[in-house]
Amino acid sequence: MLKGADASVMEQEDFASQHREMTSWDINDIKLPQHVSQTDWFQEWPDSYVKHIYSSEDKNAQRHHSSWAMRNTNNHNSRILKKSCLGVVVCGNDCSTLDGRKIYLRPAICDKARQKQQRKCCPNCNGPLRLLSCRGHGGYPVTNFWRHEGQFIFFQSKGAHDHPRPETKLEAEARRSIQKAKTAFSPTSLRLKRIQEIE
DNA sequence: GACTGATGCGGGTTAGAG
């Protein structure tokens, strides 16, 4: 019986040491855990001070994806990729859609595209758009770090997002195509089309 | 093929801490 108890203690210790190895590292460590028994599922919305170890086969991890709008930041370290959060684009009128939802647009990653985006109007009420910047990391944007090491991709997030979630990349793209379809069938564009056809 | 935007890289600056 004692043997069985010992075994379970051993198992617990194994688990504990494995857990330690899985969580005690820091992205800046010279050596990262080598023996990772289980990799994490890709986290679309990593928040607060979390760490994940993904498989190097994971396509989302390979592309350093996140549903938060993250822009590349130079940390002068080619081994570690650093990204900082751009926040979320909200309606300046704080309007709501018919089903009671708020407008939380995905900020464009490219600086130029973002400036252009802020000149556009709210897709719901035509009001001005406002960029709500992220200040969840001591007043600075939340930062994400990615590091490829052997068969694993190590991910670390610093800071807790202090703003709502923007649309995901897929949602933003879908909205763009819907908008395109709408403008294509709007009375003005149909009229223009007819004029062009007559010409 | 031009254009736009996402993504990554790296040179450089600035501010605060030690």
Add this chain to the structure above:
DNA sequence: CTCTAACCCGCATCAGTC
């Protein structure tokens, strides 16, 4: 002065759209 972190800028590449 050095180190670190945040940020700006330009450049390159790639994918999707027109």
